[in-house]
Amino acid sequence: MTIIIFFIFGLIIGSFLNVLAYRISIAETILGRSFCPKCKKQISWYDNVPLLSFILLRAKCRNCKKKISWQYPLMELFTAAIFAGIGAKFFDAGVAVSWIETGYYLTMASALIVIFIYDWLYMEIPGIVLWPAIFAAVGFNLWLDWNGVSDLGEFGNVLSLGWLGMLGLKTPSGVLAAAAAFTFFFSLSAMSREKWMGMGDAYLAILLGLILGWPQILLALFLAFAIGAIYGIILISLKKKKMKSQIPFAPFLIAGTLIAIFFHQPIISWYLGLFIV
Ligand SMILES: [Zn+2]
Known part of the structure; x- marks a missing residue:
């Protein structure tokens, strides 16, 4: 019901x-x-x-x-x-x-x-939606921290980061994931002068990192590139797009993120299972 x-x-x-x-x-x-x-x-x-x-x-x-x-x-x-x-x-x-x-x-x-x-x-990427969402995600992460609810859902885990941890400061794993994902897309975007990836995708990556935390963000990025590649191959083989034409990437990042939210556990256990025969 x-x-x-x-x-x-x-x-x-x-x-x-x-x-x-x-x-x-x-x-x-x-x-x-x-x-x-x-x-x-x-x-x-x-x-x-x-x-x-x-x-x-x-x-x-x-x-x-x-x-x-x-x-x-x-x-x-x-x-x-x-x-x-x-x-x-x-x-x-x-x-x-x-x-x-x-x-x-x-x-x-x-x-x-x-x-x-x-x-x-x-x-x-519409900033008018993205920035308030980032703000809300930071708020939620802080709320998790302050309440010490590390068991609240599987993404609520709080990660002590080395020396930060020694100082008694805890950093939500979301911040680490957001920083890593942003750096990655920012570099892609800067290196290619926004030809491979727009700066908007780097800002979006901040939100995705905050939502997913570390290391789930890695799975989401992997899925995004995989789905994007499959989609690109289909379009090219249907001759709807050329090798060089641009496809928006945010939909793939978001699809990867949603899949990671719901299925990261079965996917990770399946993947790890491949090595234990
Ligand atoms: Zn009408």
């Missing part, structure tokens, strides 16, 4: 995130009624039901009959699946801290999904 509630909640938020990405791009107000991006006519509430309206309207605007992008239902479903996963993994109605933890992951997932859509459409 909990999962279904999270799923439906995800459909609704997903529908909002689609609109949010679009409105940020045209610097519109975030609130206010939805309208068709093509004919600009306001969409009535009954045509604005996540997923259902898309099917009932057969992917066409009621007014101008222009096609509604598949992006809308797909991202709604994607958000719903992620929300259901977060509900299943982190939420336990009887445990107070799990409410905070669940809220944190839902917020982070929402921010990542908007960045995913935005980078996919406009090849740019």
